[in-house]
Amino acid sequence: MAKRKVAIIGAGNVGITIAYTLMLDGSADDIAIISKNKEKALGQALDLSHGIPLVNNVKIAIADYDDCRAADIIVIAAGAKTAPGETRLDLAKRNIGIFSEVMTEILKHNSAPMIIIVSNPVDVLTYMAITTFGLPATNVIGSGTVLDSSRFRYFLGKNCNVNPSDVHAYIVGEHGDSQLPLWSLVTIGGVPFDIFCEADPHSTMGAPDRKEVIADLVKDAAYFVRDFKGATYYAISVATLAMVKAILRDENGVMSVSGWMNGQYGLKDVCLSLPSIVNAKGRAAVLAPRIPDDEIEGLVKSANSLHHILDSYLR
Secondary structure, eight states: OOOOEEEEEOOSHHHHHHHHHHHHHTOOSEEEEEOSOHHHHHHHHHHHHTTGGGSOOOEEEEEOGGGGGGOSEEEEOOSOOOOTTOOTGGGHHHHHHHHHHHHHHHHHHOSSOOEEEOSSSHHHHHHHHHHTSOOOGGGEEEOTTHHHHHHHHHHHHHHHTSOGGGEEOOEEBOSSTTOEEOGGGOEETTEEHHHHHHHOTTOOOOHHHHHHHHHHHHHHHHHHHHHHHSOOOHHHHHHHHHHHHHHHTTOOEEEOOEEEEESGGGOEEEEEEOOEEEETTEEEEEOOOOOOHHHHHHHHHHHHHHHHHHHHHTO
């Protein structure tokens, strides 16, 4: 059986927690950690490696960019993080420069990499990988709103007193302040959300009030976590694991990853999140289910927010 290799660019909290999650799951046989800070990366790799005998026989080591040549997946988690009072899109100018350096080095050793982008602003960097560096759209997967959708399912489950795994729901659009929930597609145990609320004995709140409360919780979740502990990294590592597994195991998983829009809902020349099929080919297909006009308008507004940033920095 061929060895499954994942290269992770960045040895900060996010990159190392992704490596830790992959180690525990056993999805990868070889985890290469690439970072400018060699000392910190070495310490992280040693710390992780000491736990290998208790979990899975995984190779974990610091590496250089030439290790990208044999990588099945390259996860990019390098970059500055948002500071207090700063949005993800405020990061654009700083992280575009870092991302450009990273992509240039990767492409020296792998001309057609399968890339998962976790660094923010993820939609802008996903667009950049496709347009500036010419990668096939299927090979470039932004983490997008995979985590936001997981938060959405979590808060729906808490509010409705059900197991979040029985909730199916998507946040779409920008991974940021203009994201929107697709309420028309939310189901709880297969029951549409509005119908579930009519029969729910655990709450006196109607569906409209619940929608407003839950949407705000999801949109502000990352800011709350950052204010309390400085950064988010556990949940995004689990979201990244789901994407890695979908590719390595050819799972045909449906998740709201960020990628190239080619006319879905009239959206073009932008990258944002919609439910997509992820498998060994990467972002193999984009789903564009029938949704009401107000949700389409929300998607267009979200895309316009991203167009503004792209026009300012990349076009």
